[in-house]
Amino acid sequence: MDAEIIAVGSELLTPERMDTNSLFLTKKLNALGIEVRYKTIVGDEPERLAAVLRGAMNRSQLVIVTGGLGPTEDDVNRNVLAEVLGRKLREVPEVRRRIQERFASLGRTMPENNLRQALVPEGADWLPNELGTAAGLWAQQGGATIVLLPGPPAELEGMFEAQCKARLEKLAPKERILTRVYKVVGLPESEVDQRIAPIYKAYQIPVTTILATPGAIEVHLRARAASEREAEAMLNELGDKIELALGDHIFSSHGESLEEVVGMYLVMKHKTVAVAESCTGGLLSERLTRTPGSSNFYAGGAVCYSDDLKTKMAGVPRSLIEENGAVSKPVAQALAEGIRKRAGASIGIGITGVAGPSGGCPEKPVGLVYVALADEARTQVREFRFPGNRERIRYWATQAALEMVRRSLKS
């Protein structure tokens, strides 16, 4: 079964906004064995939308239209659907009642405008919206199924899960599409490809794609099969070989971020971590504390931009900085050891480097970063030279630090 998605909204044709609902929908449709073949973005203009909708109904079995169901005159989808289907719009009392109740429960009176949202083309079904006043619509004509969903992501997602999934399961083929994403750290893209190309090229299914993302290489496997079990078995067969080839460079196979994986390891091993960072400006602490429950493994951190604070907050001897410079192996080491002691943590991390764009010099260029990890046994320091701009250098430095923690906990 082939689907296409039409996102409606003039704001989606400006440089500032883009359609993201289609990512959610694609994921959900794929899980039902439905492929998305086209995505179209069009403004709130009845004639253009009508032409796009007609074209879509001719070439696709399932057409999902998002946005344009609001109460204002800009919101044309309801009327365009009725026109394209050649059916009349009728007010549905049950929808009207639900809209009125929603306003009443918020202690507000309903503007007349909102009654537009109670209009449903003859013969079409309406889909209740638990989070807003815009009902969805579900219509069939000439072999095509057309579904209109509201634009706000929470409303769209809730309505899809509660209303569309079960209906689509009845329509959709028995086939299933499953994907698996391996996230790989510590190997360049070319090296990943060199290691696994001979393996995945022997398989038509799953389809394998390699993507470079900030801080990690991702290997995507995508299997389409007659059943979930069969697709799963295909993923396992190829996946096992890929896991063997990439070994512990794979840090995640279920979508977890590196900081989540590190957090899980820390909790499992009953360890805590503390951070003293300079050029990363708080980013490592921020990433470690993104995860709920991070107070179980994150002890605390210092952002010591100045030499003075390196001494005050992480106990780095002033003489050490004077002798070696703030960006140096010994200072990274002292930051890690100092913050570990100060915070009473099992592991201390120290980061010092030049994030740029200014502040570099021939001996210590932009991109030079030292990361140190201190634990009860020893302190290790690594030197990195990251390419790219300030944002990239900062991100890669935290990625390198997290990877050092992951490796120290695995061994």
Added chain:
Amino acid sequence: MDAEIIAVGSELLTPERMDTNSLFLTKKLNALGIEVRYKTIVGDEPERLAAVLRGAMNRSQLVIVTGGLGPTEDDVNRNVLAEVLGRKLREVPEVRRRIQERFASLGRTMPENNLRQALVPEGADWLPNELGTAAGLWAQQGGATIVLLPGPPAELEGMFEAQCKARLEKLAPKERILTRVYKVVGLPESEVDQRIAPIYKAYQIPVTTILATPGAIEVHLRARAASEREAEAMLNELGDKIELALGDHIFSSHGESLEEVVGMYLVMKHKTVAVAESCTGGLLSERLTRTPGSSNFYAGGAVCYSDDLKTKMAGVPRSLIEENGAVSKPVAQALAEGIRKRAGASIGIGITGVAGPSGGCPEKPVGLVYVALADEARTQVREFRFPGNRERIRYWATQAALEMVRRSLKS
């Protein structure tokens, strides 16, 4: 002149990837007075692409196709264009030579595959690529101009600037489209609309749109006029009235982020800031240090998750925490004052709160955050109750803190 953009690539129809080149292109086209009316995303499938391209040439004067110009068999755009135009592909020696030279300069031999990239439909122009081997294509037929650009953003952007802009300026109308974005903080969306709707509704041009983004409300003005000067004058006329109505709730009118604005104020006033944060886990320090040159105004920070570190790093008296709890006004105040003193900064910020999802209780629910600002004159503390999830609460808390700094520096 109406344009549409077709992004080609099967990976752009998966849940993991999306077309972002069209944002760059839209911005550049708008600046030339060209509106984008449709965006279509289609896979690397010759038949589907050919149909989409034919449809686009029928309805739009300018069709920009991105991606699909690589050297592999997946890259079908060149062939599809020739087919749709009904013209033959011919190898262009100059393009061939450039590809060979590029490989030679990298010390590599050219695979035979790459010669596909030297093929150009009869009567079409080729566009040199300074950053890769894929030449672009420029063709005209039946009143439509069709431009094929490579998918990698750097190559596409370079080619657009160097090759397409000047050509489009000749084709495009004299009209210009300018936009202005006001970013507003400290007012809910409904209040912003209430204040400015009576003003902007009197104007057909500029078109005004209000968007809620994380941490700020944005007011977009978009003016189309016969010249840049005229469009600018229209933006100024409406913009001045909007600025008056929203006053100093507007923190930016040229796209700057709140942390950039705060950084500029700090530098202008020769002040520095230091941060002691708990529930935001380093995010405030990270935001303040995103900007290049932040060492001129950011003194340092502490991420004090535990009570112990609040005492050790920011000098918060243990008794104060015991009496009031870690999430309290007095502790926020002590964090701000303590870190200010410790870091020798002009301004100290203290943040303590419950980011959730766990850790809340009836008296101190998830979303409760205290933010304190200490300067030479006094310490102010504000209590917030932020809705939403952990990520949102953390972001809003840093937004509130930055806004307090901005206000303290303005007055």
